[in-house]
Amino acid sequence: MHNKTNGILTIVGAGPGDPELITLKAIRAIEQADVILYDALVNPVLLKHNTLGKHYFVGKRKGEHSFKQSEINTMLVDFVLEGKNVVRLKGGDVSVFARAAEEIAHAERFGIIATLIPGISSFAGIAATHRIPLTRRCQYESIWVTTGYTCDGKPSEDIAHAAQSSATVVILMGITHLEEIVSIFSTHKSADYPIGIVQNGTLPNEKWVTGTLSTIVSRVIEEGVSNPATIFVGPAVNDPTTLWNVQKEIQYA
Ligand SMILES: C[S@@+](CC[C@H](N)C(=O)[O-])C[C@H]1O[C@@H](n2cnc3c(N)ncnc32)[C@H](O)[C@@H]1O
Known part of the structure; x- marks a missing residue:
């Protein structure tokens, strides 16, 4: 757990779907997170690696409210400013059609420097x-x-x-x-x-x-x-x- 002034943001690649196709670094980040925001293409089985944190689905699913990128950006920053260890979990790799650049740029406006963990695209x-x-x-x-x-x-x-x-x-x-x-x-x-x-x-x-x-x-x-x-x-x-x-x-x- 992190103190109130020390939240962190880690943007993590969850791999292509098979829950074993993910890095050890990603699993460690998931285990340690207070909050996880995850997308539709993330295998939900991966959330079992995190037993203490809160999990928010922010992807697009038929018939459900889908979050705008601006809403996700705001949630990420708000949680980090509350002192949370935040994991933003994305399908595949974080640098391939993943909109991580927008999240990184928004977080930087609040002095938050995100760490990125690659995944298998x-x-x-x-x-x-x-x-x-x-x-x-x-x-x-x-x-x-x-x-x-x-x-x-x-x-x-x-x-x-x-x-x-x-x-x-x-x-x-x-x-x-x-x-x-x-x-x-x-x-x-x-x-x-x-x-x-x-x-x-x-x-x-x-x-x-x-x-x-x-x-x-x-x-x-x-x-x-x-x-x-x-x-x-x-x-x-x-x-x-x-x-x-x-x-x-x-x-x-
Ligand atoms: C928004 S992009 C995200 C890509 C992701 N960052 C990556 O590295 O794979 C979503 C697209 O990735 C492809 N995709 C992701 N997972 C897939 C899977 N398990 N099987 C086939 N295509 C997949 C599809 O074309 C899907 O529409």
Whole structure:
């Protein structure tokens, strides 16, 4: 516990979903927290590591009040100024589409310097568990991670740039714009260019589909794949090492 004048703020990456895919540093921070503010993509099992603190869900869930970023910023600062050891727990990694920068900047206005603890980003956790070599020596030279749409609700212009590259392209928050994304890629790549999509990656309720630019939209509809999902595009998706090419099942915790 910390005294009234000594609250702290730690922004922690909770990993992609499997509650064992988290760092020891993150677990220690969770154990010691007086207050935890957590998002929808954080596995709630992780909260069992904290028996004494208070836990606030601040994510978005269908039919529930969802907190605005400004409300979360205010809660974080208020708790720290009350002297609390505050953990802000986020899905995946804290530096990948996590809005940590806004929380850090707001806290700094009150003289609070946040500490960040990295997590395994969903795209990296999913790629590894599905044995997708995002890079491979002499074959796939880079990874391009982008969002499906920007803060103004439009598809990111980077998708068109990425589609012209030879990078393994990873798109987060893109499943609801899949048709648009496929049509952008189709301008630059052939109809048989590989694409794979994973929903609830690293969790027991995981779903995944693979296909090509010409088949993926109907495959997604057939399999009922929806949010949260990550889209992988490029030859790495069809590498001989991938799980879908060797037809193995994954057992998750
Ligand atoms: C707001 S972003 C947060 C990303 C997070 N900071 C990270 O490093 O993974 C949320 C998006 O991440 C992706 N995502 C997060 N967890 C996922 C999971 N378990 N399976 C598939 N996609 C996931 C989805 O694209 C989802 O819409």
